Amino acid sequence: MINTLGIGILLLYVSVLIGFGIYGAKLNLKTSEDYFLAGRGLGSIAIFMALFASNITAFTIIGHAGFAYQAGYGAYGYVIGWSIFITPFTYYLVGYRSWLLGKRYGYATQPQVFGGIFNSKLVAMLFLILLLYYTLPYLVVSIIGGSLAFTTISDGAVPYWLSAVIIIVISLIYTIPAGMRGTVWTDIFQGTIFLVVAVMLLFAVAQALGGFSAITERILQDRPEMLQRALSPQLEPINWFSFSFINSIAVIVFPQMYTRILATRSSRNLKQVSIYYPLALAAIFGVSTLLGVWGSVAVPGLAGVDTDNIVPLLIHRFLSPAWMILGLVVILAVVKSSIDSQLLSVTHLVTVDLLPRLRRINPRQLVLWGRLLLVIFAAAAYYIALARPAAILSIAAFAFSGFSVILPVMIGALYWPRANKYGACAALVLPAVMLHLWYLGILPRWTTFGFMPVFPAFILAILTLVAVSYLTPAPPPEQREKTFGIFDKVFTGPVNEPGSGGQHKIS
Amino acid sequence: MSFRIRLALVGLIVMVMFILHNSFWLWEFDARIPLLFGFMPFAFSFYVGYTVLAVLAMRLIVNLAWPDPPADVIKLISDKEPSEL
Numbered sequence: 069m070i071n072t073l074g075i076g077i078l079l080l081y082v083s084v085l086i087g088f089g090i091y092g093a094k095l096n097l098k099t100s101e102d103y104f105l106a107g108r109g110l111g112s113i114a115i116f117m118a119l120f121a122s123n124i125t126a127f128t129i130i131g132h133a134g135f136a137y138q139a140g141y142g143a144y145g146y147v148i149g150w151s152i153f154i155t156p157f158t159y160y161l162v163g164y165r166s167w168l169l170g171k172r173y174g175y176a177t178q179p180q181v182f183g184g185i186f187n188s189k190l191v192a193m194l195f196l197i198l199l200l201y202y203t204l205p206y207l208v209v210s211i212i213g214g215s216l217a218f219t220t221i222s223d224g225a226v227p228y229w230l231s232a233v234i235i236i237v238i239s240l241i242y243t244i245p246a247g248m249r250g251t252v253w254t255d256i257f258q259g260t261i262f263l264v265v266a267v268m269l270l271f272a273v274a275q276a277l278g279g280f281s282a283i284t285e286r287i288l289q290d291r292p293e294m295l296q297r298a299l300s301p302q303l304e305p306i307n308w309f310s311f312s313f314i315n316s317i318a319v320i321v322f323p324q325m326y327t328r329i330l331a332t333r334s335s336r337n338l339k340q341v342s343i344y345y346p347l348a349l350a351a352i353f354g355v356s357t358l359l360g361v362w363g364s365v366a367v368p369g370l371a372g373v374d375t376d377n378i379v380p381l382l383i384h385r386f387l388s389p390a391w392m393i394l395g396l397v398v399i400l401a402v403v404k405s406s407i408d409s410q411l412l413s414v415t416h417l418v419t420v421d422l423l424p425r426l427r428r429i430n431p432r433q434l435v436l437w438g439r440l441l442l443v444i445f446a447a448a449a450y451y452i453a454l455a456r457p458a459a460i461l462s463i464a465a466f467a468f469s470g471f472s473v474i475l476p477v478m479i480g481a482l483y484w485p486r487a488n489k490y491g492a493c494a495a496l497v498l499p500a501v502m503l504h505l506w507y508l509g510i511l512p513r514w515t516t517f518g519f520m521p522v523f524p525a526f527i528l529a530i531l532t533l534v535a536v537s538y539l540t541p542a543p544p545p546e547q548r549e550k551t552f553g554i555f556d557k558v559f560t561g562p563v564n565e566p567g568s569g570g571q572h573k574i575s
Numbered sequence: 576m577s578f579r580i581r582l583a584l585v586g587l588i589v590m591v592m593f594i595l596h597n598s599f600w601l602w603e604f605d606a607r608i609p610l611l612f613g614f615m616p617f618a619f620s621f622y623v624g625y626t627v628l629a630v631l632a633m634r635l636i637v638n639l640a641w642p643d644p645p646a647d648v649i650k651l652i653s654d655k656e657p658s659e660l
Contacts, residue, residue: 141618142605145596149622153592153629160633160641168644280614295616296605305599312596335643343633350626357619557648559640560578 074393081261081397085238088253092246100434103247104416105176105331112337114252118328119341120348121255121405123155123319124262126213128356129402134375136360139302140294143360146303148353151316156345158320162475163329164338165482168554170330178326178478179421185481185551186543188489194496196421198474199323200414202467204449207410209467211235211453214403221380221395232453235400236446239408244439248331251408258401263348265398266355269383269391273359276386277366286365294361310520318471321478323417324409411449415441466507469522473499476529480537482555485548491537498532499525581640588632595625 097103110118136143166181175181178199183192215231226234242250277283293299319325332338356379363370363378367385370378383395419438423429429437477495480487505511506521516524604617611620 150596284614298602346629
């Protein structure tokens with residue numbers, strides 16, 4: 069089934085990753101900033117691929133293709149349409165101002181940035197708790213999804229538990245020695261692999277099905293409803309609108325994405341990423357959408373969760389065994405690039421925001437603790453992924469919504485000097501509680517006015533921040549100056565100073 | 576142009592992009608517009624065009640309202656040289 073060429077490709081791929089680990093072991097990383105933020109030295113290509121590879125999960129290849137199988141071409145706009153613009157826009161809206169504060173004050177995580185802006189340990193702690201609460205189940209679900217896909221595509225040759233071990237162990241090989249540098253090197257390598265192989269896969273499947281036009285003709289004849297968004301029950305306009313508040317705007321709140329922005333070397337690097345990011349996002353989801361829709365006529369009759377297997381099934385039925393290995397490599401690359409960054413960001417949060425509150429630790433020890441915690445979190449995630457407890461899965465189901473409703477506090481903190489710690493705390497807690505009441509069915513569905521719960525929760529976060537901030541004392545002037553003094557100098561200061569590198573222009 | 580006006584223009588761009596994404600009245604065209612390159616129906620090709628528009632919109636936003644930090648602020652905020660990756 070799996071030929072020599074295929075095994076060679078797989079061995080080459082794994083060897084490169086192990087090579088990164090061996091090289092990383094020679095690095096002398098002394099501080100947590102070196103280890104967790106790559107010394108804030110990520111250039112344009114590094115940060116582009118780091119953000120892209122972390123952004124793309126098993127859902128892109130597996131879940132999204134399955135959704136396109138059911139909903140048709142409209143799945144493209146529904147899932148990723150708004151993200152194509154708003155995700156890179158949030159790199160500007162939230163990312164750039166956070167990056168400025170990170171450079172100035174040495175902030176390395178969201179609890180540090182927003183705890184610092186509001187001068188509040190409680191705000192920092194709430195950020196820490198909420199980010200861990202949503203990221204950990206999301207990490208476990210990523211491992212579950214990746215392992216299931218790996219097992220499916222290997223036709224059961226690699227059992228589920230072994231798939232999980234392979235995914236986690238390979239991730240740790242380069243992450244433990246090299247920290248963020250290790251994950252970024254592999255992001256560049258793996259991101260390139262899954263973009264290139266995904267496009268190759270698209271052309272190979274198209275050829276096997278008679279060509280692009282022939283498949284589309286077949287869809288026109290057999291499943292014409294796939295071409296019209298208005299005919300898809302999954303694409304109700306109210307859900308389409310609500311979904312704009314889940315998938316797209318949550319990305320900047322993910323700690324693994326936010327931290328990478330703080331690790332960018334310069335403003336110019338971040339600008340270049342923001343401009344060209346839509347192309348990569350549209351390309352990978354475009355491939356996934358087409359494969360899913362084509363699958364609806366090539367492999368008809370799937371329903372429910374079985375539709376998630378459409379890409380492995382297309383490979384199985386229509387392509388040669390060597391493609392199986394390429395498919396495995398893509399699944400591994402997609403899954404691991406998000407899992408390693410999630411693992412590292414969770415460890416980062418605990419190491420720099422929680423551990424120093426519990427015991428005295430010097431910078432050198434922070435790196436050691438970070439490495440130790442990486443192993444502990446990886447082992448814990450593995451055992452939870454094996455047990456698959458229902459509670460974890462249900463939290464992960466609304467983790468994206470949970471991340472989204474944190475965004476109003478982040479924007480308020482960076483743009484509204486009147487926002488205070490009381491407003492921030494209330495706006496972090498209240499929408500999170502409401503989301504739970506809605507998703508766990510404690511509050512009746514009519515209370516969301518027909519929208520997905522995330523939309524009313526998002527509006528509630530804005531209203532709570534504004535109302536509570538106005539009803540409580542304004543932040544002291546020196547506290548506002550600490551944040552907004554910097555922004556005033558950057559955004560409204562004199563232009564074209566020597567060495568500024570060209571104000572308001574990208575070159 | 577003051578920064579407030581620039582920021583307002585950025586807000587306008589975001590609103591236009593949001594309205595374009597939620598342009599449900601365009602769904603009427605899904606069945607009427609011919610396939611692009613023989614395989615992309617309007618529901619798909621619309622977002623190919625939207626991607627190009629997103630790149631242009633981001634470029635405009637960068638030019639309008641994303642100044643690099645002035646030299647003195649860079650000195651203030653960067654107390655050490657970043658290491659190369």
